[in-house]
Amino acid sequence: SIVPVKIVGVLGLIDEGETDWKLIGIDIRDKLASQINDIDDVDKQLPGLLEATRRWFKYYKVPTGKPPNKFALDGKYANREYAQRVINETRKYWEKLASGETKVEEKVCSIANTTLKNAGTITKEDADKIVEANEKHQKEPVKLDASVHQVSYVQDQ
Known part of the structure; x- marks a missing residue:
């Protein structure tokens, strides 16, 4: 299903040597959606969620024998504006791929x-x-x- 979300931030994961952006968003129908507009609001409304999420992304491959993941931006979450730039940039790559411009x-x-x-x-x-x-x-x-x-x-x- 398609869920309408509001993007509030992004976490940059370095997954097996490649940047893997993890967008942080909230369902626009969520009761907290009006109070969460940027990444700092997540910690205010849902204390500990961002740290638990970062920890999960760091260690989720360890049980399969892989090392802990590393992060871009010193492991810090970036704000909504930065996330929007990431979305715009990656969309351009997708458009070039989908159009056949990127071979x-x-x-x-x-x-x-x-x-x-x-x-x-x-x-x-x-x-x-x-x-x-x-x-x-x-x-x-x-x-x-x-x-x-x-x-x-x-x-x-």
């Missing part, structure tokens, strides 16, 4: 679509054929490994 190998990323009017536009019928032919969509669901139910506790060192 990628088909096996890496397909720009096939049924809504844009560009080099990647295909008919709905062709899109359905691609989905049906993709063996990933034909397989039975994968059985979950028991380890996905394991709870891990990470202690700061």
